[in-house]
Amino acid sequence: xxxxxxxxxxxxxxxxxxxxxxxxxxxxxxxxxxxxxxxxxxxxxxxxxxxxxxxxxxxxxxxxxxxxxxxxxxxxxxxxxxxxxxxxxxxxxxxxxxxxxxxxxxxxxxxxxxxxxxxxxxxxxxxxxxxxxxxxxxxxxxxxxxxxxxxxxxxxxxxxxxxxxxxxxxxxxxxxxxxxxxxxxxxxxxxxxxxxxxxxxxxxxxxxxxxxxxxxxxxxxxxxxxxxxxxxxxxxxxxxxxxxxxxxxxxxxxxxxxxxxxxxxxxxxxxxxxxxxxxxxxxxxxxxxxxxxxxxxxxxxxxxxxxxxxxxxxxxxxxxxxxxxxxxxxxxxxxxxxxx
Amino acid sequence: xxxxxxxxxxxxxxxxxxxxxxxxxxxxxxxxxxxxxxxxxxxxxxxxxxxxxxxxxxxxxxxxxxxxxxxxxxxxxxxxxxxxxxxxxxxxxxxxxxxxxxxxxxxxxxxxxxxxxxxxxxxxxxxxxxxxxxxxxxxxxxxxxxxxxxxxxxxxxxxxxxxxxxxxxxxxxxxxxxxxxxxxxxxxxxxxxxxxxxxxxxxxxxxxxxxxxxxxxxxxxxxxxxxxxxxxxxxxxxxxxxxxxxxxxxxxxxxxxxxxxxxxxxxxxxxxxxxxxxxxxxxxxxxxxxxxxxxxxxxxxxxxxxxxxxxxxxxxxxxxxxxxxxxxxxxxxxxxxxxxxxxxxxxxxxxxxxxxxxxxxxxxxxxxxxxxxxxxxxxxxxxxxxxxxxxxxxxxxxxxxxxxxxxxxxxxxxxxxxxxxxxxxxxxxxxxxxxxxxxxxxxxxxxxxxxxxxxxxxxxxxxxxxxxxxxxxxxxxxxxxxxxxxxxxxxxxxxxxxxxxxxxxxxxxxxxxxxxxxxxxxxxxxxxxxxxxxxx
Numbered sequence: 001x002x003x004x005x006x007x008x009x010x011x012x013x014x015x016x017x018x019x020x021x022x023x024x025x026x027x028x029x030x031x032x033x034x035x036x037x038x039x040x041x042x043x044x045x046x047x048x049x050x051x052x053x054x055x056x057x058x059x060x061x062x063x064x065x066x067x068x069x070x071x072x073x074x075x076x077x078x079x080x081x082x083x084x085x086x087x088x089x090x091x092x093x094x095x096x097x098x099x100x101x102x103x104x105x106x107x108x109x110x111x112x113x114x115x116x117x118x119x120x121x122x123x124x125x126x127x128x129x130x131x132x133x134x135x136x137x138x139x140x141x142x143x144x145x146x147x148x149x150x151x152x153x154x155x156x157x158x159x160x161x162x163x164x165x166x167x168x169x170x171x172x173x174x175x176x177x178x179x180x181x182x183x184x185x186x187x188x189x190x191x192x193x194x195x196x197x198x199x200x201x202x203x204x205x206x207x208x209x210x211x212x213x214x215x216x217x218x219x220x221x222x223x224x225x226x227x228x229x230x231x232x233x234x235x236x237x238x239x240x241x242x243x244x245x246x247x248x249x250x251x252x253x254x255x256x257x258x259x260x261x262x263x264x265x266x267x268x269x270x271x272x273x274x275x276x277x278x279x280x281x282x283x284x285x286x287x288x289x290x291x292x293x294x295x296x297x298x299x300x301x302x303x304x305x306x307x308x309x310x311x312x313x314x315x316x317x318x319x320x321x322x323x324x325x326x327x328x329x330x331x332x333x334x335x336x337x338x339x340x
Numbered sequence: 341x342x343x344x345x346x347x348x349x350x351x352x353x354x355x356x357x358x359x360x361x362x363x364x365x366x367x368x369x370x371x372x373x374x375x376x377x378x379x380x381x382x383x384x385x386x387x388x389x390x391x392x393x394x395x396x397x398x399x400x401x402x403x404x405x406x407x408x409x410x411x412x413x414x415x416x417x418x419x420x421x422x423x424x425x426x427x428x429x430x431x432x433x434x435x436x437x438x439x440x441x442x443x444x445x446x447x448x449x450x451x452x453x454x455x456x457x458x459x460x461x462x463x464x465x466x467x468x469x470x471x472x473x474x475x476x477x478x479x480x481x482x483x484x485x486x487x488x489x490x491x492x493x494x495x496x497x498x499x500x501x502x503x504x505x506x507x508x509x510x511x512x513x514x515x516x517x518x519x520x521x522x523x524x525x526x527x528x529x530x531x532x533x534x535x536x537x538x539x540x541x542x543x544x545x546x547x548x549x550x551x552x553x554x555x556x557x558x559x560x561x562x563x564x565x566x567x568x569x570x571x572x573x574x575x576x577x578x579x580x581x582x583x584x585x586x587x588x589x590x591x592x593x594x595x596x597x598x599x600x601x602x603x604x605x606x607x608x609x610x611x612x613x614x615x616x617x618x619x620x621x622x623x624x625x626x627x628x629x630x631x632x633x634x635x636x637x638x639x640x641x642x643x644x645x646x647x648x649x650x651x652x653x654x655x656x657x658x659x660x661x662x663x664x665x666x667x668x669x670x671x672x673x674x675x676x677x678x679x680x681x682x683x684x685x686x687x688x689x690x691x692x693x694x695x696x697x698x699x700x701x702x703x704x705x706x707x708x709x710x711x712x713x714x715x716x717x718x719x720x721x722x723x724x725x726x727x728x729x730x731x732x733x734x735x736x737x738x739x740x741x742x743x744x745x746x747x748x749x750x751x752x753x754x755x756x757x758x759x760x761x762x763x764x765x766x767x768x769x770x771x772x773x774x775x776x777x778x779x780x781x782x783x784x785x786x787x788x789x790x791x792x793x794x795x796x797x798x799x800x801x802x803x804x805x806x807x808x809x810x811x812x813x814x815x816x817x818x819x820x821x822x823x824x825x826x827x828x829x830x831x832x833x834x835x836x837x838x839x840x841x842x843x844x845x846x847x848x849x850x851x852x853x854x855x856x857x858x859x860x861x862x863x864x865x866x867x868x869x870x871x872x873x874x875x876x
Contacts, residue, residue, distance in 0.1 A: 056829045061574070066828060069732050154470040160561070162571070195461075195477040198561045200844050203455065210458035331575075335389045340561065 025051045027271050030067065031080035032060040033258060037291040044287075045278050051271050060086050060164075067095045067263060077266040078275055082125065082258050083164045084112075085171060085324035091118035092324075096261040099273055107280040108297055111317035112257055119261030122279040123294035126220045126255045126313060127169050130205055130241040135214045143247045144173060144254070147215065148188025156192040157204040157216040161334035165201070165219060165256065168323050170330035172254040175319035179329055187337045197340045202226060202234075209237035216241075224293025224306045245313035252314035256323070258294065349789065353693045357705035360686050364712040364756050367723025368589075374726055375582035382577045386584070390568065394584065398564035398591060401486065401557065402547045408490025409546040412637045413497025414539060418527055419634065421505035422513070424619035425627035431634045436499075436868055438492045438641035440860040442817040442834070444555025445853045446488050448841040449645035451559055454480060485560040491641030493549055497542035501535050509534040510617035517620075537603050544599040551592055552717040554820040555838055565591070569718040570824065578726060585719035592716050646857070652850035665836070665852050672832040672856075675747060676816040679754045683811045684804065686755065687762035688797070691770055696778070696792040706763060713760035717820040724753045725824055749825040757821065758814050762807045769803030770796060805866075813863040817856060 031038065034057045042053040056063070060081040067074055067090070079096065081087045090096055091114055100117040112121045129141055141147070147156060159166065174182040194213035204216035205226055226238035245253045260279060262272045278284060282303070285296040289304030299315070301307045420432050457480060465473035505513075509531060516530040532539075551566065558567045565588045572581035622630060690709060694702040712720075728749040773796055781791040797804070819834040826835060833856045840849035 058829060061576075062828070069729075154465075154474060193474075195474070196481075196561060198454070198481070203844055206455060207458065210455065211462050212458045332385065335385060338389070340563070 025049075025271070027051050027053050027077050027268055027275055028075045029053055029055045029078045029080060029275075030063040030076045030263070031055050031057055031078075032063065032082050033057075033080055035292055037287055040291075041279070041284050041287060044283070045275060048278070049271075049274060051274075053275070064090050064093075064095065068093070072265045074263060074265050076263045077268045077272040078260055079119075079263055080258065080260045082256065083168055083323075084121070084257050084259060084320065085168055085327045086164070087114070087119045087259050087261060088321075088324035091116070091261065095264055097264045097266060097269070099262050099269070099276070101273060101277065103277045103280065104273075107277075109315075109317075111320060112255075112297070112315070113259075114261070115321075119259045120276055120280070121257035121259045121297050122276075122284075123258040123288050123292070124255050124297055124299070124315065125165075125257065125294055126245060126253045126315070127165060128218060128220045128223075128253060129244040129246050130208065130216050130218055130223060131244060132208050132211075132214045133240060133242045136242070138242070141215065141244060141246075143250065144169070145177075145185065145247075147192065147217070148185045150188075150191075152192040152215060154192065154194050155214040156189065157194055157207055157213045158189070158197055158339075159200055159204060159217075160197040161331075161339040163200075166217070166339075167327050167330045167334070168256050169217070169254050170333060171323045171326035172316060172319040174326040174329050174333070175322040176251055176316075179333070182330075183333045183336065186333050186339055190337050190339050205241055206234075206237045209240040220245075220295070220310065221293040227306065228293070243310055245310075247316065248314055251318045252316035254319070255295075255315045257297070350697055350699070353689055353697065354699060354701045356689050357694070357699075357702040360690065360755070360759070361705035361708040363752060364709050364759065366727060367720045367753075367756055368715060370723040370726050370730075371582045371585050371589075371719055374578055375586050377579055379577075379579040379583070382572075383580050383583060386572070386577075386580050390563075391584075391587075393563060394565045394568045395587065397562060398551065398566075398588070401489075401562065401564050402550050402591075402595075404482070404486040405489040405493065405550040406543050406547045408486060409494040409497050410539065410543055412490065413494040413542060414501050414532070414535070416494075416634050416637065417498045417501035417505055418531060419630045421502055421617060422526075422531070422619060423622050423626075423630055425622040425630050427631055428619075431631065431638075433868065434638055434642075435634060436495055436864065437638065437861070439495045440813075440857055440864045441492050441642055441645060442555070442819070442856065442860070443489055443492050443553055444559065444819055444834070444838055444841070445649070445857055446492050446641070446645040447485075447556045447559045448837060448846055448849045448853050449648040450484055450488055451841055452846055453484060454560075481560040481562065485556050485562050487640065488556055489550055489553060490546075491637055493546045494637060494641070496545040496549070497539065500538040500542035500545075504535045504538040505531055506617055513617055523620075540599055540602050544595050547595045548592060548714075551588060551595075552820060554717070554823065559838075559841055566716070566718045566820065569722060573722050573725065573824065578722075581722045582726070585716065585722055588716040589719055592714060596714050646854075649850040649853050649857075652847040653854055656847045656851065661848070662851075664831070665833075665855065668831045668833050668836045668852060669855055671830060672816055672834065675750065675822075675832060676812050678747070679751060679758070679815040680808050680811050682751060682755060683758055683762040684808055686759055687766045687807065690759075690763055691766045692792050692796050692800075693789070695770055695775075695796065696788040706767075709759045710763060711760075712756040713758070715756065717757065720753050720756050721821050721824040724749050724756070724821075727752075728825075747827060747830075750822065750827070753821045753825050754815055754818070757818075758811055761810050761814055765803040765807035765810065766800060769800035773799045809863050809866060813860050816863070817860055 029042070038055075042055060046052055056076075058066075060079075060083065063079060063081075064086065067076060067079065070076070079087075079090065081090070087096075096118040098117045104113075104117075104120050108120045108122075112124075113119065129144070129147070131141060146152075161167065161170075170182060170186060173185055177185070195207075199207075201216075201218035201222040202225070204218055205223060207213055208216055220243065223238055223241065223243055226234045229235055229238070247253055260276050262269060262276070266272050280297065285298075285300075286303045288294050289296050289307055293304065293306050295301075295307060296303050299312075301310075301312070416435060420428060420435070461473060461477055461480075464476050512530050512534060513526055516526045521529065551564075554566050554570065557564055565584055569581050569584045569588065572578075572584060686709075690702060690706040693699075694706060777799070778791045778795050781795045782788065786794065817834055819838055822832055823835055823838065826832065831839070833852045836852050837849045837856065840846070840852070
């Protein structure tokens with residue numbers, strides 16, 4: 001009996017060791033991003049380094065909640081979010097680990113990364129305004145503040161306030177103009193809606209193309225995706241609008257980031273650091289610029305044709321570090337003004 | 341020795357039954373407990389800005405959907421029961437089809453409709469100005485959402501009325517016809533009043549399903565209580581979510597109590613059971629009207645969405661993410677299969693074992709378990725969710741992993757919600773089995789459980805199967821609980837369809853949508869033949 005037990009134990013140990021050897025070089029990524037390009041990027045990383053990337057996809061809030069409850073036993077190495085505010089909060093909660101290398105520092109703008117080195121951005125996502133080419137003259141709208149003006153009554157579109165993109169935008173306005181002014185702005189915007197918020201950013205652009213409204217708030221890459229779609233109707237919808245990078249003369253356009261950080265209890269810190277650096281390589285930056293149409297983190301537009309066509313824009317760096325701080329205020333305002 | 345072991349097994353089963361009853365009560369207990377905890381400013385903000393809207397929208401939604409389901413379900417049941425016309429037999433069967441079309445799948449087929457209506461909205465603006473334009477755009481999503489829910493849920497009313505018209509009130513209807521009452525008179529003065537309990541029963545089922553719906557209302561941007569509960573839950577406002585869930589519970593109880601009350605107030609004779617209603621043959625013009633009456637809701641509730649889904653399936657052929665779909669389908673099947681085993685096993689303990697032992701404890705547990713079906717999905721979801729979080733907090737590390745990567749919470753929630761679905765057919769079946777058979781088996785030396793296993797259960801095989809099918813279909817198309825409680829990074833067909841539709845990737849939602857619908861249909865088919873057989 002005892003011999004059998006010992007043998008069983010031996011076999012188990014062997015199996016365990018074999019598994020360890022086979023899956024030793026493994027990186028666990030908790031990610032909010034789920035585009036085809038992300039899969040491609042991970043495959044490329046595996047090809048170059050021999051490290052297998054295992055991804056768990058979910059909303060960032062769920063991922064953070066999970067990290068919190070898993071504590072030291074978490075298998076996660078890297079956390080990827082699409083909202084700096086949430087990453088700031090995760091860092092403040094002690095869920096991330098500091099990492100600083102020359103590459104990470106050189107390849108990211110100082111204003112758009114964690115000052116302590118908890119996380120680094122790898123794509124930029126500008127929240128822009130698009131207008132119907134044939135119904136809105138150039139120069140009629142130049143800033144987010146313009147959207148609340150009464151002349152746009154019944155002509156404006158936006159998605160719902162539950163979207164983190166809108167929450168971050170309003171948080172930036174709270175940071176720039178104060179809570180009272182931001183509340184007034186949101187009230188004006190709601191009054192201008194051509195319909196109750198529904199659908200995603202792409203749906204807003206399509207609705208402008210259909211003539212339903214004239215102005216919409218969207219992330220720039222959604223327009224890129226439409227303009228380069230396989231579907232002719234989608235391309236036509238993209239062609240019918242003009243992109244405006246708002247507040248060019250002021251604080252700049254509100255820009256959020258896709259960002260990655262190393263999880264506090266990661267057991268593969270070297271591999272995770274390598275992964276973060278890889279995300280910032282020209283090769284990956286070019287992939288994003290041409291496939292998801294997000295802006296490269298250093299704004300080297302030469303990487304993507306579509307981005308070159310849109311041209312330079314000024315990133316709102318002023319309010320960036322406060323997005324997390326003012327996001328609860330933003331949610332409060334949305335509720336108050338009835339932005340669905 | 342034998343007596344001792346029998347006593348022992350009796351205690352085990354009593355314990356099991358008590359455990360099941362406890363499991364059903366736990367979510368409600370958790371919700372009540374957490375809701376009574378003090379809340380910070382969040383609840384005050386919800387009361388100030390959202391609560392009134394939630395309540396109003398819930399009431400309006402339920403009223404509209406139930407109204408549509410009644411307006412469709414009662415006349416179709418009447419026409420099919422009381423008249424004979426070409427295509428009647430086929431329509432009788434077809435009218436069950438919308439049961440296989442979960443609301444959120446139909447919604448995927450209709451959700452782009454609003455975008456397609458842009459020219460109409462623009463025309464309204466040109467004709468009647470901005471205010472009308474804005475108002476129409478608020479109304480249209482309501483029309484879509486209530487229409488979809490009404491057209492997919494009306495078979496509940498149809499089924500319950502159909503049985504009454506065809507059998508129970510046949511004698512009275514025949515008498516009214518013989519006494520020269522007009523066709524309309526027979527319907528309004530005899531059939532309709534006699535079918536009232538059935539109408540209310542079907543209507544309250546529709547009302548319940550509507551209150552529990554999350555998929556359709558959130559896809560069309562409506563904001564009744566169920567999405568409100570989930571929003572608060574998602575934002576981490578646990579106390580707010582719990583309190584909103586209790587509001588939902590209140591409205592649901594009102595519906596259920598009203599249904600009970602109207603049933604109990606007056607005795608409705610079962611009729612003398614003198615047989616089926618003779619169907620009046622219709623002329624060609626009236627036949628056409630009857631066919632149209634049945635075909636229009638079928639069109640909107642089934643064939644149109646199926647047609648659109650099929651077209652999208654064709655469009656994405658080749659490029660569909662089949663791997664992901666297959667994984668989701670496997671997850672759905674495994675979940676539903678596991679849940680059916682759990683539910684049936686529990687139902688056998690609560691019903692068949694109860695009969696074998698004649699235990700009062702188990703009987704009480706059975707009655708408690710039936711209550712689970714009356715709990716709102718949102719309440720079960722957040723109650724079980726809070727329980728899992730609590731357990732995870734007390735068993736950190738490996739315990740958390742075991743809880744958050746397993747389907748523990750989900751299975752518990754299915755158990756709570758659907759145990760009644762498994763119990764009821766089995767209980768009905770067992771009642772028909774004469775007790776003397778089991779007693780004879782026992783006299784011949786069989787044990788209590790042996791008699792149950794070898795006499796009772798084989799005799800109720802069909803109803804057991806019916807219960808299993810119902811549970812399977814219910815779990816398979818379940819969205820609300822699954823969305824909240826599914827393990828991390830785990831998709832079922834239902835959640836996948838919802839996600840794709842929500843992201844506007846409707847064409848991609850079509851493939852899993854069709855798969856889900858076809859599988860529900862396969863489950864529904866034996867059920868309807870079974871029902872026909874039972875009817876005969």
